[in-house]
Amino acid sequence: xxxxxxxxxxxxxxxxxxxxxxxxxxxxxxxxxxxxxxxxxxxxxxxxxxxxxxxxxxxxxxxxxxxxxxxxxxxxxxxxxxxxxxxxxxxxxxxxxxxxxxxxxxxxxxxxxxxxxx
Numbered sequence: 001x002x003x004x005x006x007x008x009x010x011x012x013x014x015x016x017x018x019x020x021x022x023x024x025x026x027x028x029x030x031x032x033x034x035x036x037x038x039x040x041x042x043x044x045x046x047x048x049x050x051x052x053x054x055x056x057x058x059x060x061x062x063x064x065x066x067x068x069x070x071x072x073x074x075x076x077x078x079x080x081x082x083x084x085x086x087x088x089x090x091x092x093x094x095x096x097x098x099x100x101x102x103x104x105x106x107x108x109x110x111x112x113x114x115x116x117x118x
Contacts, residue, residue: 002026002106004095009112012085020080020112022095026104028071028078029053033098036069036080038091039111049080050098063089085116 003025012018020036028034035050048060049069057069068081078095092113097106 002031002097002104004097004106004109006093006095006109006112009093009114011115011117013118014085014087014116016085016116017081017083018085018114020082020093020095020114022078022080024076024078024095024106026076028073028076030104031097032100032103034069034071034078035096035098036067036078037094037096038089038114039094040088040091043091045094047098051078082114085114087116090114090116 005023008018008020033050033052035047037045037047039045048063049067051057051069051071059067066084071078092111094111097104099105
């Protein structure tokens with residue numbers, strides 16, 4: 001399995017920004033799609049953004065226009081730039097390989113807590 005370690009979370013005011021990072025144990029060139037997920041209290045984990053090896057990106061409607069996913073092949077790192085943060089963005093954020101049949105899979109890490117509050 002691919003191991004992933006998230007970092008960069010913290011407490012931020014509404015309207016503020018954070019940049020999350022994900023260190024990946026494998027070359028991201030071997031991975032079809034990387035995603036950022038989040039899980040808010042009392043809710044199921046949801047996929048909020050993904051990035052394909054070919055550079056295509058997609059976003060959940062709730063974050064579209066505010067979040068940007070990117071990857072750095074040289075550093076084997078995936079980032080999530082989060083702007084215009086809202087209280088409803090509060091969650092534990094995880095990165096992982098988006099599963100495809102027969103493809104490499106990632107294990108779930110500890111995630112990084114993002115809290116948006118005044």
